[in-house]
Amino acid sequence: MRDLRPEVQAFLDRVAAFIDTEIRPNEATYAQQVEEGGRWCVPPVMEEMKAKAKAEGLWNFFLPGYEGEFGTGLSNFEYSHLAEKMGAVGIASEVFNCSAPDTGNMEVLERYGSEEQKETWLKPLLAGEIRSAFGMTEPGVASSDATNMAATAVLDGDEYVINGEKWWTSGAGDPRCKIIVFMCVTDQDPDSPRHKRHSQILVPMDSEGIEVRKMMEVFGWDDAPHGHAHLKFTNVRVPKSNMILGEGRGFEIAQGRLGPGRIHHCMRAVGLGERALQMMCERSQSRVAFGKPLSQLGGNMDIIANSRIELNMARLLTLQAAHMMDTVGNKVAASEIAQIKVIVPNIVCDVIDRAIQMHGGAGVSQVFPLARMYAGMRTLRLADGPDEVHRRSVARYELGKYSDYDKTKVESSNVSRS
Known part of the structure; x- marks a missing residue:
């Protein structure tokens, strides 16, 4: 490091x-x-x-x-x-x-x-003048397998016609949201390569045919004014020039997008975990029960110690992944990126949960931010792919190291045991 x-x-x-x-x-x-x-x-x-x-x-x-x-x-x-x-x-x-x-x-x-797309949308985003949303997850399919998505964009002359539904479209509730980066199927042939059928296209939020069906809630919170919208797209027309990079490049773009994004999510999560640990320590020292500070009761010392150890582990693993992205590239760092996406939200969820417990009934109330912090962190175990998908990626990478392993050694070992 x-x-x-x-x-x-x-x-x-x-x-x-x-x-x-x-x-x-x-x-x-x-x-x-x-x-x-x-x-x-x-x-x-x-x-x-x-x-x-x-x-x-x-x-x-x-x-x-x-x-x-x-x-x-x-x-x-x-x-x-x-x-x-x-x-x-x-x-x-x-x-x-x-x-x-x-x-x-x-x-x-x-x-x-394209240069036109950068001028129209990137510049005002970089200037903080507008905000944006990303539409990928859909209500009608198991989105842990992103190739399941069913929303379509069909070329009609100089325009794409978009139909389908998206939910958990983060950012769509903000009145400053002007553009959606929309993931869709452009190759309707089911026999085409699975990861070459999808594209990403820019859809202005004020396009005719976009219906906000509802704002999604996380454990009862609507995350206003940011929000996560359930949107329906009915014959929404956008210019052909709104296609990003070209048809069939959607997953290629997504991989370039998600690597840095997972680093950002995980390090923000570590920061949130540090805040929860601070609150846990302060509460354990300031509250007295049975004649002693909470920190001196039960296994609370172990709880605080484990929280510190685990947060340090989460931080160092994330920094390692970021270092590898800088030095050897996202593709080589793919396993490390997947690893942090699993372990960091799980660790921080645990730390926040312990802080809630240390705060008693106040911990799950609106008096402290811990309950909302937990809701957001629990959601991160699903956002950008659920834990199970990332564990599968890590396991496949590890197993790939042994793809040329001499099977005769295994067979010989099995015989020797019998």
């Missing part, structure tokens, strides 16, 4: 200071403005914080190597440290224009978009 460059460490210190002085104190104000604005609104305090962050050059950290007006040129490894800081305060990522799904969508447009 390598150290941060001095200039990156200095930048990290600036981000941490901004979070502590500008964002943490405004968490309650943000929540209040969401309620007063009718949930699906743009809280004024968010736009104020964004303007301050942008003016201070604390903006768009996430595009590896992307420098200039809208970038900082950080590597995946360097950005990971910033993501951890942002993850501890839920609204921080948006303040710095580094929140999902915008980050992934901007990466797609920067890597694979």
Whole structure:
């Protein structure tokens, strides 16, 4: 593992200071403005914080190597440290224009978009003027196998005609959401290669034929004003030029998008876990039962120790994956990326659950943010692919190391045991 460059460490210190002085104190104000604005609104305090962050050059950290007006040129490894800081305060990522799904969508447009697409959609996204959504998961199929998706885009002259449904379309509830990166089937031949039948296309949110059927809830929370929408697309027409990269390239684009995204998710999760551990420790020291602080009762010392150990494991494994992406590329780092997507949300779920238990009834109430933190982290075990899919990837990679293993040795060993 390598150290941060001095200039990156200095930048990290600036981000941490901004979070502590500008964002943490405004968490309650943000929540209040969401309620007063009718949930699906743009809280004024968010736009104020964004303007301050942008003016201070604390903006768009996430595009590896992307420098200039809208970038900082950080590597995946360097950005990971910033993501951890942002993850501890839920609204921080948006303040710095580094929140999902915008980050992934901007990466797609920067890597694979045409010049026209970059001018129309990437520039205003990088400037923080609009927001975006990503439509992949569908209600009518088992989406753990993404090749099951049924939404279609059929070319009709100079336009694609889109039909189908998507849900968990993150970001679609935000009134600033102007564009959806939409995954669809463009090759209707079921005998074609499974991963060559799908494409990604840009669908403006105000297109005729898009119906918001409902906003999805996670354990009763609607995640306003961001939201996760169930959308229906009926004969939605978009220009042929909205196709990204070309027909049949959807999974190729998705793999390029999801590698960095999983690093971002996991390091934000570690930051959230650190916040939960801090709350756990503070609660265990401040509350007294049976004449002793909670920290001195039962196995609470072990609980706190295990939480620290596990969070350190999660952090180091994620940083290793980020380092490998920078040095050997996403393809070589595929197993490590899958590993963190399994273990980090599971560890952080456990840490948050322990913090809830330490807080007693208050832990599951609205008095503390722990219950909502748990809901979001539990969802991450499904987002970007469920645990089982990533475990399968890791197992297949491990088994692949032994594909040329001498079977006669196994047979000989079995005979010797009989």
